[in-house]
Amino acid sequence: MAASTERALAESLKNLLSKKTLNKITVKDITDSCGVNRQTFYYHFHDVYDLVEWMFTQAAQEYISTGLSTENRKNVLMGVLDDLVGERQFILNTYHSLDRRQLDQFMQRLIRPALVTFAAEAAEKKDVGREDIDFVADMCTYALVGIITEWVASGLTDNYSGTLEKLLVATNGILDFAFDNLSEKG
Numbered sequence: 001m002a003a004s005t006e007r008a009l010a011e012s013l014k015n016l017l018s019k020k021t022l023n024k025i026t027v028k029d030i031t032d033s034c035g036v037n038r039q040t041f042y043y044h045f046h047d048v049y050d051l052v053e054w055m056f057t058q059a060a061q062e063y064i065s066t067g068l069s070t071e072n073r074k075n076v077l078m079g080v081l082d083d084l085v086g087e088r089q090f091i092l093n094t095y096h097s098l099d100r101r102q103l104d105q106f107m108q109r110l111i112r113p114a115l116v117t118f119a120a121e122a123a124e125k126k127d128v129g130r131e132d133i134d135f136v137a138d139m140c141t142y143a144l145v146g147i148i149t150e151w152v153a154s155g156l157t158d159n160y161s162g163t164l165e166k167l168l169v170a171t172n173g174i175l176d177f178a179f180d181n182l183s184e185k186g
Helices: 002-017 027-034 038-044 048-065 072-087 089-093 098-122 129-152 159-170 174-185
Strands: none
Touching: 002 027, 002 038, 002 048, 002 089, 027 038, 027 048, 048 098, 072 089, 072 129, 072 159, 089 129, 098 129, 098 174, 129 159, 129 174
């Protein structure tokens, strides 16, 4: 029951975000649209921003559950970008309601687990420790979040497959390169 209530609240928020920005949506708007009372909302979430974070976390978990690897990273990233475009109004209204730092933190929490997986896979045969794996994952997370945030700021233009291709070509082998250099410093 709790999961279905959370999904219903999320769907209500998503529908409202197709019409107005997040900062203009209240808990009352969400609960009225969803047909539940405010107490039910607060049982599940602290505030509207907590619900947004839950929505992004659920989406990230769906991608992670597909099983991430260096072989499928292009398909996973393309799926994420396709979904962002498919939810354009929701994403843009959320973007225009958050300050840049909040958006970056949301995206970092979503993207970093996947990049830790990629980094750990690349580090398996390297002489590096957990601290180096975390450092490289953070470096890649900040780069990817920056690129995605700029793309969202530009209005989620449809020509993202070319940008994704450039990103994948430019970063091909970067994990191996980073770990080779870090193992040399050792």
